[in-house]
Amino acid sequence: MPQPVRISLDAMGGDSGPPVVIGGAALALERHPEMRFILVGNETVIRPLLAGREKLAAASEIRHTDVTIAMDAKPSQAVRSGRRTSSMWMAIQAVRDGEADAAVSAGNTGALMAMAKICLKTMTHIERPAIAAIWPTTRGESIVLDVGASIGADAAHLVDMAIMGAAMARIVFDIPVPTVGLLNVGTEEMKGVETVREASRILHESNIPGLAYHGFVEGDDIGRGTVDVVVTEGFAGNIALKTAEGTAKQVGEYLRAAMSRTWTAKLGYLLAKGAFDALREKLDPRKVNGGVFLGLEGIVVKSHGGTDAVGFASAIDMAHDMAQHQLMRTIRDMLDDDPGSGPA
């Protein structure tokens, strides 16, 4: 029987802090009753939230600290003031110390990444970590990275991301050899950035085992699900992600407005309510909440700061799956198989 997955939670992170984190943990525990939690944060706030949640209380250990990282803290500032002492750091440290298999935080992304890099270090052969997001597509789901770990990426970094993204896709989608595309622009004049073309040449030539390189994809290929993994530099990836979120919301608003304009439309809406509910659930950003930090010597999942307990539970699920299916080992195995990756 496998060991139960142990997750450390930054209980103070996010716009709403402990109520969302504890509520999310309770929901996630229902789905994975064998899970164990380390709840890091202010015990006087956390303890009362466990009242009436016997199962969660029994599965959890509270680790007290008074220090919380502000949502708008600059990463450097957060590291200075919160190193070793903050709930965010201590949640990550539990992973480093082998007490937890993964950490989840809804806190400040920049601070979380800065602390994770310092505390966990990057993997051998990996220069820079990336953040991977699950992206709903018309064919199912894809993985997109980097959606915001760093700006700029050279060809080697893009190739690293292709490997790490494929490792994650193998776990999340249970596909032995996921397809990978490099995000590029299609107009002839532009032909793409040189680093992207260089990465494409490397991926074409090196035949990395465990991934099928598809070639370039464009922005509209992401939602179409053309490939299992879309690789791009963090600035463009972050803009693509937020633009897609904004567009989905915008179409939803158009739809709501259209459905309330006439009485026949309203009646139609009532009749088709089940379908609309299904659509709403399909578009619910909480379902795919959780950016996975890839390239570190440990698993850290970032939840949206403004999410609720349902959304936070999705981020915990993601951490659970990554830990249970041994994301780190899968990435390491793929890196070892990559003929192009030299010694660190």
Place this chain on the structure above:
Amino acid sequence: MPQPVRISLDAMGGDSGPPVVIGGAALALERHPEMRFILVGNETVIRPLLAGREKLAAASEIRHTDVTIAMDAKPSQAVRSGRRTSSMWMAIQAVRDGEADAAVSAGNTGALMAMAKICLKTMTHIERPAIAAIWPTTRGESIVLDVGASIGADAAHLVDMAIMGAAMARIVFDIPVPTVGLLNVGTEEMKGVETVREASRILHESNIPGLAYHGFVEGDDIGRGTVDVVVTEGFAGNIALKTAEGTAKQVGEYLRAAMSRTWTAKLGYLLAKGAFDALREKLDPRKVNGGVFLGLEGIVVKSHGGTDAVGFASAIDMAHDMAQHQLMRTIRDMLDDDPGSGPA
């Protein structure tokens, strides 16, 4: 009384060529009966398409050429083989020679931009042209540039784009002082590219007349209509545009699937059909077809290559409005007012 607007059309451009171009011209002429056209392309193909379209025939002059630029031609190749002789070049040249007020082509974007740069030249003070798109938002419409003219932009180029985009917004939206935002990423760690921050400092400090600088915006602000003009570098802009198009299409497919799942949903769909039709029209990409080339000594509008006559007519409308409201002069006036723009 103002002079009638004269438009030169690359009749051979686009996936479908003359039928779409001539059909689009006929539709646009219904809306602007005073317009005049120069139809550049193969006369033996164009002439029969004017049969039965007396008004269009009377408003048009055919300029024959056998040379057509292939949709997949490389820009350099297109310029070599089609300079002076191709339908694309001759349509642009009519603008340069003062015979037309604007040119429209559904041909290869890269080739069109390369030829426009050579034939028309960039405006004084402007280093690089940009392509601006109209973006539907929940508040109405915004302008986004650059969506694909060039990769990379230094701070001065971003500032030029802010000015040119504001000039276009003044015309399209009839707003005396449009708001302008710089597209950036929101995570603290990243804080954005240095060139974007530098452009922001310049825009904050220089108080350019005729535009209200808003600051940074993120991907989800575009569809929200937070600002009238969104400025970004061409790689990210192109990816944002295509990602949004893909997402809108994706949500539409989800909706269609949801509405056909049960008989009550189907009935609801029938009752609300008017609302769905309105929504479809709202999301119709043909309505906002037309990328405007900004920064050249002449107006060129690029239509989607795969559009139909309705979409091509929208691109002609765009060219018409830009010409009628003197886009060039508005940009020149704003550049002259900008205390920061030195001599060329």
